[in-house]
Amino acid sequence: MKTNLNPNANPVPDADRAAKVAEGGFGKYYTDNMVIAEWVEGKGWSDAELKAYGPLTLDPATSVLHYGQEIFEGMKAYCQPDGGVSLFRPTSNAERFNRGAARMALPEIDVNDFVHAVDALVKQDIKWVPKNIGESLYIRPFMFATEVGLGVRPSNRAAFLVIATPASAYFNPSKAVTVWISTEYVRAAPGGTGAVKTGGNYAGSLLAQKQAAEQGCDQVVWLDAIERRWVEEMGGMNLYFVKGSGKSATIFTPKLTGTLLPGITRDSILTVAKDLGYKVEEGMLSVEDWKSGVESGEITEIFACGTAAVVSPVGAAKSAQGIWQTGDGNPGPITMQIRETLLGIQHGTIEDKHGWNVRVSS
Numbered sequence: 001m002k003t004n005l006n007p008n009a010n011p012v013p014d015a016d017r018a019a020k021v022a023e024g025g026f027g028k029y030y031t032d033n034m035v036i037a038e039w040v041e042g043k044g045w046s047d048a049e050l051k052a053y054g055p056l057t058l059d060p061a062t063s064v065l066h067y068g069q070e071i072f073e074g075m076k077a078y079c080q081p082d083g084g085v086s087l088f089r090p091t092s093n094a095e096r097f098n099r100g101a102a103r104m105a106l107p108e109i110d111v112n113d114f115v116h117a118v119d120a121l122v123k124q125d126i127k128w129v130p131k132n133i134g135e136s137l138y139i140r141p142f143m144f145a146t147e148v149g150l151g152v153r154p155s156n157r158a159a160f161l162v163i164a165t166p167a168s169a170y171f172n173p174s175k176a177v178t179v180w181i182s183t184e185y186v187r188a189a190p191g192g193t194g195a196v197k198t199g200g201n202y203a204g205s206l207l208a209q210k211q212a213a214e215q216g217c218d219q220v221v222w223l224d225a226i227e228r229r230w231v232e233e234m235g236g237m238n239l240y241f242v243k244g245s246g247k248s249a250t251i252f253t254p255k256l257t258g259t260l261l262p263g264i265t266r267d268s269i270l271t272v273a274k275d276l277g278y279k280v281e282e283g284m285l286s287v288e289d290w291k292s293g294v295e296s297g298e299i300t301e302i303f304a305c306g307t308a309a310v311v312s313p314v315g316a317a318k319s320a321q322g323i324w325q326t327g328d329g330n331p332g333p334i335t336m337q338i339r340e341t342l343l344g345i346q347h348g349t350i351e352d353k354h355g356w357n358v359r360v361s362s
């Protein structure tokens with residue numbers, strides 16, 4: 001698959017774009033262009049086209065609108081000290097996208113073609129990449145079923161698109177996230193699609209998120225579907241628990257059982273924490289372990305991680321078993337150290353020992 005360039009002839013004027021990038025936020029403005037490619041069973045992928053960002057025209061019977069056969073990715077491009085731009089671990093996103101495609105009976109896409117399409121869009125719209133540390137261009141590749149018809153079957157047609165939006169550092173260091181631990185609703189069950197970035201997982205989570213808000217909490221924490229006991233994730237982010245403090249601390253995260261989404265930030269933090277000299281552990285943590293760990297002081301810090309917010313401290317937790325607080329509501333030292341190390345690698349101010357940054361071509 002080649003990406004043919006047919007860029008927007010009327011890009012947003014410089015001053016207007018600069019104002020939009022400076023306004024910050026997340027997902028309010030999109031860059032001048034997008035990439036789109038189409039797949040037909042038996043024929044494979046067409047070439048991709050980079051063209052002006054704009055609405056799609058879909059038949060009302062397009063299968064994704066009825067049966068939700070779709071996947072997406074979230075990744076970022078970061079400004080570098082020399083003025084260049086790098087993508088963070090784009091091959092990992094491409095590989096996860098293909099695992100998701102396989103699970104959702106959608107076609108796979110060559111990893112190099114995926115990365116090339118992303119690279120082409122960021123290169124074309126490079127002026128949309130914010131310059132400050134913590135800011136980035138958030139990139140959303142996605143694929144959906146385009147067969148027209150209400151028959152329930154794997155679609156014989158699909159579309160692959162890439163769009164991008166400037167993202168500010170949405171991190172408020174003085175405010176830890178509060179969480180509602182849901183025992184009524186579950187996000188994912190064994191054999192289901194919890195390990196896939198597919199819209200249906202999100203659609204099914206919104207009511208619990210609403211309940212969390214009614215409980216005065218910012219986010220919902222998901223437990224395993226069977227025992228409703230084992231901590232899995234927080235909203236659309238993975239969770240980390242710091243046990244102990246200082247150099248002898250252990251950085252713990254729930255292991256990937258098949259119902260958790262394997263976050264690339266989660267994976268990067270396992271490596272970064274080891275590089276910083278901490279012990280890391282993947283395992284099972286129950287709600288009782290969380291409560292008693294916080295109360296005994298064994299658990300000293302908790303944070304959530306994902307591409308969008310990178311690292312966010314977690315404070316109070318509320319559940320049917322009561323309410324308990326971690327720390328004083330401020331991010332702990334290890335949370336901040338991990339956040340700053342990862343952001344430093346992403347922005348090229350800390351050595352990228354693992355070859356995670358991929359330069360956008362110029």
Ligand SMILES: *Cc1c(COP(=O)(O)O)cnc(C)c1O
Pocket residue numbers: 074197233235236237238261262263264265266305306307308
């Ligand atoms: C995307 C996502 C994450 C985080 O993955 P990253 O690759 O780190 O962005 C975690 N949980 C869920 C449910 C997600 O959809």
